[in-house]
Amino acid sequence: xxxxxxxxxxEQQYKQEIKVGKFTLLADxxxxxxxxxxxxxxxDLLLSSLGACTSITMQMFAKRRGWDLQEVSxxxxxxxxxxxxxxxxxxxxxxxxxxxxxxxxxxxxxxxRAVADxxxxxxxxxxxxxxxxxxxxx
Numbered sequence: 712x713x714x715x716x717x718x719x720x721x722e723q724q725y726k727q728e729i730k731v732g733k734f735t736l737l738a739d740x741x742x743x744x745x746x747x748x749x750x751x752x753x754x755d756l757l758l759s760s761l762g763a764c765t766s767i768t769m770q771m772f773a774k775r776r777g778w779d780l781q782e783v784s785x786x787x788x789x790x791x792x793x794x795x796x797x798x799x800x801x802x803x804x805x806x807x808x809x810x811x812x813x814x815x816x817x818x819x820x821x822x823x824r825a826v827a828d829x830x831x832x833x834x835x836x837x838x839x840x841x842x843x844x845x846x847x848x849x
Contacts, residue, residue, distance in 0.1 A: 723747045758787040758805065764832035765807065772826045778819050782812040805836070 713731070717738075720726040725740035726749055738753055740746025751759065762785040773780035786808045794802040809827060811820070827833070 723749060726750065754789055758789060761805070761807065761830075761832045761836065762787050764830040765809065765827050768830035769809075769811070769823050769826055773813075773819075773823065776819075776822075778815060779813040780811060780815065780823070784810045784812075 716730040718728050718730075720728055723739070723746075725744075725746040727738040729736040729738060736756075737750035738756055739748060739750040741752055742748040746752070766783040766785055769783050770780060788806045790804050790806075791801040792804045794800045807827070809824075811823060815823070
């Protein structure tokens with residue numbers, strides 16, 4: 712199981728230091744909500760995770776099959792839209808546009824499109840989940 716540690720940085724109101732194993736990342740809130748805009752905001756990091764996972768999954772899939780997938784480029788976005796299941800409420804809509812380069816057949820392109828939705832982060836975002844929170848002082 713992965714362990715991620717996030718610590719606030721008192722010198723900048725919403726800047727966060729994220730430790731993932733031997734790596735250190737930053738997150739911050741945009742200036743318009745009081746942040747310092749020194750790093751991606753958490754929504755951008757989430758979209759980045761989905762894009763990276765999608766690309767890696769597609770590359771692994773193509774490599775196992777010996778396909779000529781030379782490059783994957785993914786553009787992601789998030790917007791609020793009306794929730795058809797709950798009139799009057801909004802939900803997030805994530806868009807993911809994938810471009811690939813290589814000598815690929817139409818059948819291979821279809822296979823890559825199908826495997827994109829099988830990446831672990833896509834499954835995490837769309838599947839059943841539980842988030843358990845505990846809070847301690849000190």
